[in-house]
Amino acid sequence: MKTKRVRKNGQAWPDNFAQWRAALNPEKRAELAAHNARAQWGPLKQLPKKADDGPWNWPVDIDRYDRFPGLTPIEERMLTRYAEAYRFYRYGRTMDFGTELDRLVRPLNDTFDYTGIKNKQRRYTLFFFLREIEKRGRSYWGWTTDEWIDTINARVKARQHAVAIAYLLCTFSDLHRLKGDHVVYSCLARKVFGREHTKRISDRVQGLLSEWGYSGRGTTSQVMRTIFECLLFVRSPHLKDITLDDLRTVIGRRPPRTGTYCAYAISRVLTKIGSFAEPMEIERPFIVKAELPNITDGVPAEWAHLCRR
Known part of the structure; x- marks a missing residue:
């Protein structure tokens, strides 16, 4: 227990609120405690159940919330009041909104309780x-995809938590359009499915890759990134729920580049697990190097024509 701070003369610092607290009745004390709890928004002590090998249910029941996309006059007034207070004093971040903003705050807090955000990061x-x-x-229930992307990319400190809110609460699915998506997939998978479950998946997949000779760190990292991206795409923690079309869709929406994003290795893993009947075929285009334009740069047209015959 923290000892009470005393002055140099040995006397305790005066408590200016002692008499005021002593004069409160039990109802007022309970109201004060609720006021402090709303101002701090501390996380729940009981840890929520995350994904395992059993049946999977969506962790946030959005049907119990009022998802009206607009704002009520009371909500507009309270938000304007807070925005003005933040503009003039940014460090006063323990403002109590009471029940006026409960429709907006409660879904966010419930999602934060599930993802396990720290108390300071929650408030921020x-x-x-x-x-x-x-x-x-407008409330976040009515934000467009582009508005969600702008919000997620606006603050680095709140980025991962904003992604979790968008994904769990508002069915945001364009994760491939975010900056630094490699970090997004791994972090979001841990928040949604749980750290223990994602570790079990990583150990299982990496064990199979090691048996087949895929020992490079780059290959393993690329495979796990795509595995988590597929799980988030199908919104399921089970590898068996990933289909061959899902894998092709995830790989196809990435920017074009040389290589196949380790697609064949991933398909082998999913085939071994039982998701696919057989691994996908990788078609590599045949490139005629003599027809590449840089081969004949600076060569006279007659000679270049003879070289391509």
Whole structure:
């Protein structure tokens, strides 16, 4: 227990609120405790159940919330009041909104309880969302995909938590359009499916890759990134739910580049697990090097024509 701070003369510092607290009745004390709890928004003590090998249910029940995309006059007034307070004093971040903003705050807090956000990051991210709502004049239930991308990329400190809110609460699915998507997939998979379950998947996949000779760190990292991307794409923690079409869709929406994103190795893993009947075929285009334009740069046209015959 923390000892009470005393002055140099040995006397305790005066408690200016002692008499005021002693005069409160039990109802007022309970109301004060609820006020402090709303101002701090601390996480729940009981850890939520994450994914395992059993049946999977979506962790956030969005049907129990009021998903009206607009704002009520009371919500607009409270958000404007907070935005003005933040503009003039950014460090005053323990403002109590009471029940006026419960429709907006409660879904965010429930999602934060599931993802296990730290208390300081929770408060920072929550206030960031309230400022975004005030700026757009609409609740996050009515944000477009481009608006979600702008919000996610706006703050580095709140980025991963904003992605989790968008994915779990508002069915955001364009993860491939975000900056630094490699970090997004691994972090989001741990938040949604749980750290223990994602570790079991990583150990299982990496064990198979090691048996087949895929020992490079780059290959393993690329495979796990695509595995987590596929799981988030199908919104399931089970590898057996990934189909061959899902894998092709995930790989196909990435920017073109040389190589196949380790698609064949991933398909072998999923075939071994039982998701596919057989691994996908990789078709490599045949390139005639003599027809490449840089081969004949600076060569006279007559000689270049003879070289290509």
